Structure formats: structure tokens, C-alpha cells
Amino acid sequence: MEDNFVEFHNVTKKWGDFVGLDGINLKIRRGEILTLLGPSGCGKSTLMRIAAGFELPTTGDVIIDGRQMADTPPEKREVNMLFQRYALFPHLDVFDNIAFPLRIQKRPKEEIRQRVEKMLELVQLKEFSSRWINEISGGQAQRVALARALIGQPKVLLLDEPLSALDLKIRHHMLEELKRIHRETGTTFLYVTHDQDEAMILSDRIVLMNAGQIVQMGTPDEMYGKPQSLFAAKFFGETNIVEGKLVRSADRCAVETTDGLITVEDKMISEGSRVYASIRPEAFVISNHAEGNIRGIVEDIENIGARTVCRVRSGSGHAYRAQVFRTSAISTPPIGANVALSCAPADVVLVSQ
Amino acid sequence: MRLYLTAFLLFLFGPIAVIVLFSFHSSPALIFPFQGFSLQWYGKLFANAAFRSSFWNSLQVGVATTIITTVLGSLTALALIRMGRRSKIVVEVLSLAPIGLPGLFLGVALLTLFARIGLPRSLVTITIGHVLFTLPFFVEAMRSRITYFDFTLEEAARDLGASPWQVFSRVTLPILAPTIMGGAMLTFALSFDEFIITIFVGGNDTTLPLFIWSLMRRSIEPTINAVSVITLLLSLAALALAGLMLLAQRRRTAIARTPLFED
Ligand SMILES: Nc1ncnc2c1ncn2[C@@H]1O[C@H](COP(=O)(O)OP(=O)(O)O)[C@@H](O)[C@H]1O
Numbered sequence: 129m130e131d132n133f134v135e136f137h138n139v140t141k142k143w144g145d146f147v148g149l150d151g152i153n154l155k156i157r158r159g160e161i162l163t164l165l166g167p168s169g170c171g172k173s174t175l176m177r178i179a180a181g182f183e184l185p186t187t188g189d190v191i192i193d194g195r196q197m198a199d200t201p202p203e204k205r206e207v208n209m210l211f212q213r214y215a216l217f218p219h220l221d222v223f224d225n226i227a228f229p230l231r232i233q234k235r236p237k238e239e240i241r242q243r244v245e246k247m248l249e250l251v252q253l254k255e256f257s258s259r260w261i262n263e264i265s266g267g268q269a270q271r272v273a274l275a276r277a278l279i280g281q282p283k284v285l286l287l288d289e290p291l292s293a294l295d296l297k298i299r300h301h302m303l304e305e306l307k308r309i310h311r312e313t314g315t316t317f318l319y320v321t322h323d324q325d326e327a328m329i330l331s332d333r334i335v336l337m338n339a340g341q342i343v344q345m346g347t348p349d350e351m352y353g354k355p356q357s358l359f360a361a362k363f364f365g366e367t368n369i370v371e372g373k374l375v376r377s378a379d380r381c382a383v384e385t386t387d388g389l390i391t392v393e394d395k396m397i398s399e400g401s402r403v404y405a406s407i408r409p410e411a412f413v414i415s416n417h418a419e420g421n422i423r424g425i426v427e428d429i430e431n432i433g434a435r436t437v438c439r440v441r442s443g444s445g446h447a448y449r450a451q452v453f454r455t456s457a458i459s460t461p462p463i464g465a466n467v468a469l470s471c472a473p474a475d476v477v478l479v480s481q
Numbered sequence: 482m483r484l485y486l487t488a489f490l491l492f493l494f495g496p497i498a499v500i501v502l503f504s505f506h507s508s509p510a511l512i513f514p515f516q517g518f519s520l521q522w523y524g525k526l527f528a529n530a531a532f533r534s535s536f537w538n539s540l541q542v543g544v545a546t547t548i549i550t551t552v553l554g555s556l557t558a559l560a561l562i563r564m565g566r567r568s569k570i571v572v573e574v575l576s577l578a579p580i581g582l583p584g585l586f587l588g589v590a591l592l593t594l595f596a597r598i599g600l601p602r603s604l605v606t607i608t609i610g611h612v613l614f615t616l617p618f619f620v621e622a623m624r625s626r627i628t629y630f631d632f633t634l635e636e637a638a639r640d641l642g643a644s645p646w647q648v649f650s651r652v653t654l655p656i657l658a659p660t661i662m663g664g665a666m667l668t669f670a671l672s673f674d675e676f677i678i679t680i681f682v683g684g685n686d687t688t689l690p691l692f693i694w695s696l697m698r699r700s701i702e703p704t705i706n707a708v709s710v711i712t713l714l715l716s717l718a719a720l721a722l723a724g725l726m727l728l729a730q731r732r733r734t735a736i737a738r739t740p741l742f743e744d
């Protein structure tokens with residue numbers, strides 16, 4: 129049996145006529161990192177605030193560790209939140225900020241000292257314990273907030289876009305830190321972000337949201353490799369979308385596009401239906417042979433870190449992005465070259481609108 | 482620029498320096514040349530029973546006004562920032578309006594009111610008048626700071642297990658303490674030298690400003706300088722007290738923990 133730790137049953141949130149969340153059903157498993165991913169304004173923070181108890185759902189239930197939360201105020205929920213802007217107390221120093229939850233619980237002094245020191249060690253801030261919070265950097269403030277949220281040993285840690293206020297440089301480092309802290313504490317993480325890279329790096333499972341609804345959920349690989357909608361395909365990384373009509377012959381299933389036939393795996397989609405083919409740039413093989421699915425002219429070459437991406441303009445005027453690996457034997461074609469793009473049928477993902 | 486600044490400071494502090502100097506003058510002359518130091522004006526002042534009682538009255542009224550205004554004003558300000566937009570504007574205008582009213586008007590109005598309800602004029606009526614007069618200033622002083630108060634701090638405290646009361650006593654209040662103290666000091670200063678309303682609602686009780694005024698009516702005596710210096714010292718003491726309290730609060734949190742790290 130799955131060990132569901134936090135459950136949302138049909139959660140809806142309305143403000144007047146505006147529907148912020150629309151029938152959310154979601155189960156978070158004990159110990160996992162589950163990420164809510166979606167564009168700004170899709171309701172991620174709202175769902176998180178409902179879990180923390182700051183908002184009440186208009187309809188629906190929240191269950192944490194088997195208990196109904198409808199009548200439980202935020203301070204009684206064994207859920208802690210890492211706020212987007214940290215929300216550290218300016219009148220307390222680092223030590224007292226982290227000790228706050230234990231002081232509220234009136235723990236003995238000695239226990240407080242030991243537990244705060246353990247947290248300071250966990251977030252690697254031992255030397256900073258008597259700094260005032262305006263005397264530490266953004267990255268350090270983040271870790272203080274993390275320590276403060278974890279010291280009460282919550283069942284679930286809610287993280288609302290925790291990296292968005294940090295410099296790009298320390299963001300990646302902080303992601304690794306979060307992973308390490310998750311490993312060391314075993315706390316269940318509910319993580320919110322609008323950045324698919326963050327979600328891919330961190331998550332055990334990703335829940336993709338749009339306009340107050342869950343669009344799709346799955347592991348990072350599933351989300352990237354098997355998008356079920358145009359929205360999901362576009363949201364996860366770069367992709368080429370080609371519209372077309374599904375056609376079948378005796379030995380072959382393909383999408384008929386303005387740039388010719390693209391062979392796909394037969395997924396029992398009825399013949400003649402309009403579909404979108406999503407092809408990742410790295411799935412394309414560029415060749416100068418005449419045969420190949422899509423023919424075009426190299427218009428531009430971008431060097432992005434270790435990757436080289438060619439923009440190929442097809443006969444019908446559609447621009448494709450295709451990746452060439454620097455290490456591969458095939459050399460990058462020059463701008464203006466006539467090339468053909470092909471890809472394995474398994475790498476073409478068909479999605480509907 | 483520098484010249485301007487010097488002139489400005491001279492203009493601001495020059496008169497104060499002169500007053501302080503002449504309060505220690507050994508002769509009644511209020512002009513230079515200075516003829517030596519003496520404490521005779523202070524002695525004379527404290528020998529005056531009218532001064533002593535008016536000073537004591539002013540202190541009582543000042544402290545009472547400060548306490549009442551600080552409590553009422555803090556509650557008003559805290560309620561104000563939590564209100565919906567429309568009701569907020571109404572309350573804001575209503576509570577701010579008295580600042581624009583002439584003291585004369587407030588004095589007459591209060592006098593009529595007290596006469597109607599049969600409240601005899603006393604230190605109590607003076608205090609009521611001062612509370613009404615200082616409250617809008619207090620609320621305004623709080624409001625401008627409180628607008629920047631980060632309410633996610635209260636949510637964070639709630640989230641970390643604090644009950645609504647604990648949130649108030651351990652987060653909201655300590656963070657706003659410096660602002661509240663500033664407002665309290667302002668209130669005391671306003672009450673201590675309030676004149677017009679006091680004349681109307683004071684009856685037979687005299688406060689320090691009324692006493693000074695009665696002194697002035699007779700002649701300009703050097704005791705006036707001594708009174709001014711005492712008032713000045715009182716304000717400085719209030720300022721220093723507030724500063725020390727803030728410092729002590731910070732020190733306390735630091736000290737309370739230091740021994741723990743040594744064992
Ligand atoms: N208190 C509120 N009153 C009205 N609308 C709100 C309120 N809180 C959030 N919303 C709306 O709900 C939508 C979802 O908000 P939010 O959950 O913050 O999105 P996200 O975190 O995904 O960016 C937004 O359109 C926002 O304007």
C-alpha cells in the first residue's frame with residue numbers, strides 16, 4: 129500500500145467568481161520531494177497555503193497523516209513553511225530565530241541549545257549563531273529560515289519558490305543543499321517552483337499545474353519524455369511542435385505535416401485525427417543526405433555551453449531547432465547548408481491540444 | 482554648503498546655549514557680559530510652591546496621557562492596518578482630523594462637554610483633553626512606520642507554532658517597540674507643553690506651561706531660564722531612557738545566551 133502522507137481531496141478555492149483552484153486531487157507520499165510546477169498565477173502558492181492552514185479551501189478536504197485538517201489552525205499543524213522571502217524575525221538573532229519554535233513549546237534551555245546547534249550544523253552556519261539577521265547574506269538567511277522550519281521536526285516542509293530571491297550562482301548550490309538536507313532529515317518536501325529545471329533536478333515527482341488545475345503528474349523523466357498535452361510538452365524544456373494529420377499505411381504510422389511525413393510509433397490514435405508532434409532538439413539527427421524526414425536550410429547556429437543548436441528553416445517556412453553534440457563525429461554544418469533532419473519514431477511524442 | 486549648515490545649527494542651538502548659560506548667571510541681567518556662575522535662580526525656583534505644584538501636575542498629566550495614548554493609539558494603529566480599504570479611509574480621516582482642528586476649538590468643545598456631564602475641571606479633565614489632542618499624532622507616527630510592517634512575519638510565527646496571542650507578544654510587539662516608544666515620547670512632549678486646551682479645561686490646577694506664562698506676565702525674570710533648562714533636561718532624559726531601553730533589550734538577548742556557549 130502506498131504511504132500517503134498529505135492528501136488533497138477535490139480541493140477548490142474561489143474568491144468571488146474567480147476560481148483559484150479547481151478540484152485538486154493529490155497525494156503526497158511520506159519522504160518524497162513532490163514539486164508543484166506551473167506558470168506564475170496557476171495556484172501553486174494557494175495550494176501550499178491551504179496545506180499550511182493560512183487559507184481554507186472553499187470545498188474539499190486536506191488530510192495530513194490521516195487527520196482531517198479543516199478545524200486545525202496553522203500553529204497546530206505539523207507542517208512548516210519556508211517563506212519566499214524567508215520571513216526571519218528582525219528583532220532576534222540567528223540563534224533565537226532558529227530557537228523560536230522550541231521557545232514557543234517551552235522546551236528546557238539545554239535541549240534548545242543542543243537542538244539549535246544541531247540545526248546550525250545541518251545548515252552549516254555554526255559561526256553565525258549570534259549574528260543579527262541584517263548581518264547575513266541572502267543565501268545564509270535562506271539557510272537560517274530552513275533551520276527554523278525544520279527544528280520542530282515537521283511532518284512536511286513546504287517550500288514556496290525558495291530559490292527565486294537568490295542569485296543564479298548560489299541557486300544551484302542551494303538545490304544540492306536542499307537535496308542533502310532532505311536526505312539527512314527524511315522530511316517530506318512539498319516544493320513550489322515555476323522553473324522546470326529546478327523541478328527536474330530536485331523532484332521525485334512533479335505535478336504540473338495550469339490555471340488552477342493539475343495538468344499531469346509523474347517522475348521528471350516521464351514528464352520530460354511523455355508529455356500528455358501541448359502545454360506539458362512546451363513547459364518541459366525546449367521542443368519542436370509540428371501540427372499534422374495522423375496517417376496509416378500497411379507497415380507504417382506517420383504524421384502528415386506541411387514538411388512531409390514524420391514516422392511515429394503506432395499508439396492507436398484514430399486515423400485522420402489532428403495531432404501535434406513534439407520532437408526534442410536532441411532527438412534530431414542532422415545529415416546532408418537527400419533522404420530524411422524534414423529538409424531545410426541552416427539559418428543560424430547557437431553555441432549554448434556544451435551544446436550546439438542549429439536553426440533549420442524548412443521548405444514550408446517552419447523553423448526547427450536541432451542539436452549537434454560537439455563530441456559527435458558529425459561536424460556542425462555551415463550556415464546556408466542544405467540539410468535533412470530525421471529522428472527515431474520512438475522520440476516523436478504525439479500530444480493533443 | 483558648510484556655511485549654511487553652520488548657520489542652521491547656530492540658529493537651532495544658539496538660543497538654547499544662551500538660555501542654559503544665563504540660567505546659571507550670578508546677576509539678574511539677561512545680557513552679556515557674563516558675570517559669573519551661581520545656582521540662585523534654581524534655588525529661587527524650587528523655593529516657589531507654585532512652581533513645584535505645577536511641575537508635579539505636568540508630570541502626572543504627562544505620564545497618564547502617555548500611558549493612555551500609547552495603549553489606545555497602538556491598538557488603533559494595529560487595527561487600522563488590518564482593515565479593508567474603504568473603512569480604513571474613513572477611520573483614518575476621522576482620527577487624523579483633530580490635528581487640523583485649532584486647539585481653541587477643541588478646548589471650548591471639551592469645556593462645554595465637561596460642563597454638560599458635570600465633570601469638574603481638574604487634572605483628570607486635563608488628561609482627557611491631552612489624550613484627545615495627542616492621539617492623532619501618535620496614530621500618525623505609528624501608521625507611517627507600520628505600513629512597512631511585514632505581515633508574513635506574523636504568518637511565519639503562526640506557522641512555527643505560536644498562538645495569535647504569542648504572535649502578538651513575541652513578534653509584533655517587540656518589532657514595533659521602538660516605534661511605540663518613539664510615539665510615547667512624542668506624546669509626553671506634546672502633553673508636557675500643551676497650553677491652549679489646558680487653559681480651557683484646567684480649572685484651578687496649573688501645569689508648567691501655565692506657570693511659565695504667569696511668570697512672563699509679570700516680568701521677564703531669569704528664573705524663566707532655569708525653568709526652560711529643567712524642561713530641556715526632562716526631554717533629554719526621556720530620549721536617553723528610550724535609547725537605553727532599546728539597547729538593554731538587545732544586550733539582554735545576547736547575554737542570556739553567552740554562558741551557554743562556554744560550557
Ligand atoms: N486573497 C486572494 N484574493 C483574490 N485572488 C487571489 C488571492 N490570492 C491569490 N489570488 C489569485 O489566485 C491566483 C493564484 O495565485 P497563486 O496561488 O499565488 O499563484 P502562483 O503561486 O502559482 O503564482 C492568482 O491569479 C492570484 O491573483
Ligand SMILES: [Mg+2]
Pocket residue numbers: 172173174288289
Ligand atoms: Mg506563488
